[in-house]
Amino acid sequence: AQSVTQLGSHVSVSEGALVLLRCNYSSSVPPYLFWYVQYPNQGLQLLLKYTSAATLVKGINGFEAEFKKSETSFHLTKPSAHMSDAAEYFCAVSDGSSASKIIFGSGTRLSIRP
């Protein structure tokens, strides 16, 4: 069985500061890992995904995440936060098959202080 744990339901950072959103996964097979962002009253938008290639994955809007098998982690980072980054962020895991189910974490709400 696969699962995802997001540490911290709410993270607040100052504009220009480093963003770090934590995600740990559990999977019995090599996982595919995803980060999605959800703005208010909108659906989920894919930020980036890991599919067993490079362990450092770059996504949209300046975000990146690093797959660390030894730590079973896939933390999301951005060097400098912008006000427009305020949103809900979801980490997710799947087994990577063509019609695979994605298991989502409970989400982390990111707030940006001026």
Added chain:
Amino acid sequence: EAGVAQSPRYKIIEKRQSVAFWCNPISGHATLYWYQQILGQGPKLLIQFQNNGVVDDSQLPKDRFSAERLKGVDSTLKIQPAKLEDSAVYLCASSSLDSTQYFGPGTRLTVL
């Protein structure tokens, strides 16, 4: 390329009434998913279709929820009768062979 379309965007009903949601996936995407997202939680898969066949409906409350994808393209999700705890956002997503899921804007259901 057009994204996943859903309608309506908002729906308010009273408990015990019925409601239906519609989803049109990205053209060519064989796999379609319906998720329920309760406030403050991550999306939970309700049902997954591959073309017009059901792949996984293990978390669909079949006594009140039903879904179909008759022609392997668009899909409808129905709740009958609705309960207060069904208040949530219902998200539709579709994917092609690379398994990346693309989401629609969702339908926000309020049951009074």
